[in-house]
Every structure is written in C-alpha cells, then in structure tokens.
Amino acid sequence: MNTLSTGIDADGFILTVADTPVQREYQPLLADVCASLSTEDLGLDGIYLYGSVARGDATAGASDLDLTLVLREPATADLLARLEAVRCALEQRHPHVTKIDFDIGHRAQVLAAENRNSWGFWLKHQCRCVWGEDLSVRFERFRPSRDIALAVNGDFHAVLSTYLTRIACADTEMQRLRLQREASRKLIRSTHVLRSKEASTWPQTLEEHVAMFVRGYPQRVTHIAFFLFEARNPGATMENFTPRLRAFVDWMASPAATA
Known part of the structure; x- marks a missing residue:
C-alpha cells in the first residue's frame, strides 16, 4: 500500500x-x-x-x-x-x-x-x-480515530446551518458563490465524522474525503459529487444549492447516517 x-x-x-x-x-x-x-x-x-x-x-x-x-x-x-x-x-x-x-x-x-x-x-x-x-x-503524533474526526468536525450542523443563513443573505452573486464553495468544503470534510472504527486511512484532500465517504455510503455518491463540484467550481443557483445542503446536513445528523 x-x-x-x-x-x-x-x-x-x-x-x-x-x-x-x-x-x-x-x-x-x-x-x-x-x-x-x-x-x-x-x-x-x-x-x-x-x-x-x-x-x-x-x-x-x-x-x-x-x-x-x-x-x-x-x-x-x-x-x-x-x-x-x-x-x-x-x-x-x-x-x-x-x-x-x-x-x-x-x-x-x-x-x-x-x-x-x-x-x-x-x-x-x-x-x-x-x-x-x-x-x-x-x-x-496521533493515530487515526473517530474521536479525532468528531473533535475537529463535530460542529458541522451548527456551522453549516450558519452557512445556509449567510448564503440566503448574500449581497452579490460572487459572495453567494464563495459561500457555497466554503460550505461545500466544510461539508465534505465533515463527512469524516462518519468514518468507521475499522477505517485504516486518513484523508487529506477533498477528493480523499469523498472517496472514503463513498466507500461507506455508495448510495449517496451523486449527493457528495454535487458538493465536490461546488467546492471546486461553484455555480449552482441558491434554489438548487440550499435544499441539497440542508437535506445532507440533516441526514448526517440523523440516526440513519450512523446506523
């Protein structure tokens, strides 16, 4: 390896x-x-x-x-x-x-x-x-653990909920797209809180975070792919972006995500 x-x-x-x-x-x-x-x-x-x-x-x-x-x-x-x-x-x-x-x-x-x-x-x-x-x-030096992932990204629901408010209040399209990029990056990194205890890797880049997430949740590949695109090339309308972000954050905070 x-x-x-x-x-x-x-x-x-x-x-x-x-x-x-x-x-x-x-x-x-x-x-x-x-x-x-x-x-x-x-x-x-x-x-x-x-x-x-x-x-x-x-x-x-x-x-x-x-x-x-x-x-x-x-x-x-x-x-x-x-x-x-x-x-x-x-x-x-x-x-x-x-x-x-x-x-x-x-x-x-x-x-x-x-x-x-x-x-x-x-x-x-x-x-x-x-x-x-x-x-x-x-x-x-630290060994990989879910405790670290939670310590670093356990605030994801509060932080991303704040992004939803800021996006809705953005004064310009440029500002809104910048906020969508930031929110997408935070969301992707926050998926690390769902890492399994058996996971043997530790992602560094956004792409590595996405790859780890998809291994555990292959049924949500199109959902996370949307946010990876927005993290690199933001362009979605607010009407398209915010419902997707809200739904993904709510899913991550639900028992279904860790079942």
Whole structure:
C-alpha cells in the first residue's frame, strides 16, 4: 500500500504536513503575513499555515490562504476587529489568493488537555508554524480515530446551518458563490465524522474525503459529487444549492447516517 496517499505512515501514525519549501508565488505573501501580524500590539503567540499552501499544491488564482492564529490571551472584540482589518488589507494586497482565512485560538485553549484531539491534532498534523513558538512540538503524533474526526468536525450542523443563513443573505452573486464553495468544503470534510472504527486511512484532500465517504455510503455518491463540484467550481443557483445542503446536513445528523 502507498502510505503517502492514505495519510498514514508505515507505523500507523497520521502523516504531518510535509516540511517542504513554500511555493515561490506564495513566499512574498507569507512574508507580508508574518510582518503584518507579528506586531506586539496584536498579541500573537504563533502563526500557522494549513491547507493547500501548506501542502505545496496550491494554485494561484484558485486557492485560499488558510491560517491558524494562536494568541497569547483570549481575544477581545477590539482585537478581533483589528485582526479582521489586517486580514482584509492582506487580501487587497495579494489578489492571487481567492480568500484569506483566519482560525483564531489562544495559547491556554490550545494546550488544554481536553482539547488534545482538536487543537493538538490540528497543529500537529494539519499545520506548519511560520512564525512564533511552534506548539505542535508539545504533542505526540496521533493515530487515526473517530474521536479525532468528531473533535475537529463535530460542529458541522451548527456551522453549516450558519452557512445556509449567510448564503440566503448574500449581497452579490460572487459572495453567494464563495459561500457555497466554503460550505461545500466544510461539508465534505465533515463527512469524516462518519468514518468507521475499522477505517485504516486518513484523508487529506477533498477528493480523499469523498472517496472514503463513498466507500461507506455508495448510495449517496451523486449527493457528495454535487458538493465536490461546488467546492471546486461553484455555480449552482441558491434554489438548487440550499435544499441539497440542508437535506445532507440533516441526514448526517440523523440516526440513519450512523446506523
């Protein structure tokens, strides 16, 4: 078996994000990110890169820049507003990324024992530290488990329900399609909560998540294929997209999905 394609190494541990050089076209952006966010008044403990740029397979003009920010202390409303202003300014200066996302936590939250399967796993296996103290070294490598899948994506019903509201309230078609893309990506990754206890692989890409889901639920292949297309090339009308998303989320939350 080719372990590199399954997300599991030869010893049965989940693979970490490869420690390879960042693609050349993203290096100026990351330098700007670190310079813009590392000022003392923003109170950051560390900046972490995840997603396609971290893996080295991003496409200029089509990929997002995904960042996890760990603060020294819990964020105040004022700090969140300032971070949002920095995020928007970075997007304007670097239009070759479709969007810049910040996932924000704080040091005590990340290191709390009860968050080991969520924050600990996330930093250890999905992120690479690009500035500050690398807290991932505080954690041992993780083996695949449904507990981790639930810790990372167990909020899917609440998050995707919020997307339904945001899509309905979108001001422009461009904004709506962007939200449909984000919701589709979240939905696909959230199907991992349905992984069986016997599953021996750990998906990394959207396509790998879909392949794992289809192995367990072949009767729903056309349903998940719709969202994979929207995750890559959003174009469905709201009248077509939202009922499908609502139905899929409700099915995932029902006993029928885990029966």
